[in-house]
Amino acid sequence: MAVAHDFTLGSVDVALSPRERFAEFLQARGKRITRQRQVIVDHVASRHEHFDAEQLLADLRTTPQGARASRPTVYRTLAEMVDAGLLHKMVLDGRAVYEHDYGYPQHDHLYCTACRILIEFSSDEVAAIRDAVAAKHRFLPQGHRLLVTGLCADCRTSRSKSRHQDRV
Amino acid sequence: MAVAHDFTLGSVDVALSPRERFAEFLQARGKRITRQRQVIVDHVASRHEHFDAEQLLADLRTTPQGARASRPTVYRTLAEMVDAGLLHKMVLDGRAVYEHDYGYPQHDHLYCTACRILIEFSSDEVAAIRDAVAAKHRFLPQGHRLLVTGLCADCRTSRSKSRHQDRV
DNA sequence: TTGTCTGCAAACACTTTGCACTTTT
């Protein structure tokens, strides 16, 4: 499982599977392809949702025998995957949340402050605005993140006006 | 100092000074107007840059006698000021950064990953996109944050290609 | 073999909390 996809997700075509791309990245840097790193890339590649380090760690603990990795290794590997361009990292409510960034089109998010669900959307207008503004400030844009906070369709109707407003 | 401004910053007109607005907010909630809370609002209102809790705490330590506040109080008060709508909180590189949000127009930022400077800019187009996308998802937008990362004018030319790429 | 990687435990930075005492109201 999770090895040879034909990866044509969204609008970007990629030739290598995440696992292969990561291997390539590691080799290019004289880093080693260890069992743990493989386990982590494969696991991450097998699920397409947003997740954080502790969630991944917990997931790995439920897997059989040698398919696990320690907390430090999980954190270290996630950072490497970000460097490798496989994952995107963003900070929400104080902890890092990761999402796929390889073979996926650029997109932004709607974040529900009530149920904390993250909804993706894409808009090239955002990139256009970014470039225009950057040019005006002689700034070299390398990326952007647009986070729209509010209430999702479910939460805005549900009267469970319990714990809404939070920090972002 | 920092008491009776005519506050017409940007495009929003406000009647009360930050200090007065905060007092109003506190009273409405049966909270007390203590010396520490006054010291903190005044200090924050007297400077218009972005800052974090530890910076504010350090600043306060340099002031004379009774114009100080402890770390817990600083954190507690900043949270109240956010609730009161006086400050905006955002998370950058792992720690909370605050900026004025009272009497200031809505704006977004360019963030230089090299020198970590924050440059403000405003664009109503962003809000327009936000609303359009939100509508499409039956999402009730309450705010948004657009962060453009990259290199500022100074850093893109300077050859101090030292420690660039970082996390956001 | 050689040098990187792992996992453990400890350290970290930032932020929050329990609690006795102080202060506003």
Add this chain to the structure above:
DNA sequence: AAAAGTGCAAAGTGTTTGCAGACAA
């Protein structure tokens, strides 16, 4: 006097690091 706030020290998060043993190359 009553209720809320303060500061101290300690506890929490989420994440990182030092180092000895384990393992890819």
